[in-house]
Amino acid sequence: MLFDQARGQLTTFLEKVLSAVGETAGSVLTRVVEAVRTVFEGDPETRKKVAFSVAMIALSAKIAKADGVVSRAEVDAFRQVFEFPESEAAHVARLYNLAKQDVAGIEAYATQMAKLCRTCTGGPCQMLEDVLDGLFHIAKADGLIHEGEMHYLERIGEIFGFDEAGFERVRARHVHTDGVNPYAVLGVSPSDDFPEIRRKYRSLVSEHHPDRLIARGVPSEFHAVAHERMAALNAAYEAIEKERRAA
Template identity: 60%
Template sequence: MSIWVRVGDFVANVASNALTSVVEAVRTAFEGDPETRRRVAFSIAMIALSAKMAKADGIVTDKEIRAFQQIFSIPESERAHVARLYNLAKQDTAGYESYAAQMASLCGSGHPNCKCLEDILDGLFHIAKADDYVHEKELAFLTRVGEIFGFDEAHFQAIVARHIDLGEADPYVILGLPRGASFEEARRRYRQLAAENHPDKLAARGVPNEFLTIANDRIAAINGAWEKLERELKAA
């Protein structure tokens, strides 16, 4: 069964105007099927938090809509359900912090710097930067979501550095390395990140196939940072 049929079933049967009803339905329906639960939960988290982020800066551009469509390929027959979920999240009186906490509970591992929650943040950054810059209200939103998701400052800044042009990209920040790291330390860290962010690992975490576009961007940023740092450390 298509993941979007699953999402559509939950949205069609929700009895109230609170996303909490959808989240709780997903939580209980797939207790014996963690793989499907991860896939459905990831999709709902991305849709709901995208809606809340759009409300943060008050503007939804065509570029942001196209960026969302790059993450999700939604069948025509299921688009009405996805639109209902998006509007439900956007209009819900619950604040985005409450949403983020629910999504961390539903999708997260319970450990700091959870990779599945990093996937969600990457998707949100991808949408936020679609109109060529990240609005300060969007960045404030993403920063707070990162805190609720349990990311430490260094890890969150590494995510930011992959998406926002802060001038000359700092390879130490992108790779999460301290200043003065040795060549061997840097190479170990690079190999660790390359292994953790392999597309096969994302699929195992329940990330949709369409998300591989963002996964490839993430790997490109990691590879670029390593190439730059490798040259620097070898020349030292």
């Protein structure tokens, strides 16, 4: 786990950030970004994990507030998405609250967090889909995704570099207004032949395997959402396979 592998470093990071921002929310974004870049400059693997963690904490706070109120269900969902030991709870809670109150808007946060997640890869990072998945999980925690929340999720998707089809594939795993659309979940079309659908399914399973998540810097605290995503991919493939066999 991130908190086991880099406990001393993470604590130092949080202490430096919280000390730098004090109680003034307006300076949080700039100082957090600068801290991630400089404190872990010589340790790209830890920096990658910390960048993901900060993105989840900060954007979770922003998305939870998007409908005007932060519900208990959304806070609980954040704890599901981003588990952490009680010894770190005060640090995480303070950073969460500062981000929630920060004068910087969610677009500014999304832009800076995307840059942080890309710093170790030099380009678009699969890690950003992990972040977006987590934000959907939090947004739907109170029973529905409000219009304001969906607007922000769509905007975050754009900033993260998702095209319309890519964003729809993520959304289909979480929003089922007319029932689950297994084709949308896998990002395929009903007109595709089954071997092509199978290839796409296997590619997605490979991309989102727990070992791949670890390799790209996603800490194990996030794996509850990763397992939910794998379950959605498996269920979608099985539904299509059953439908094709029946036909």
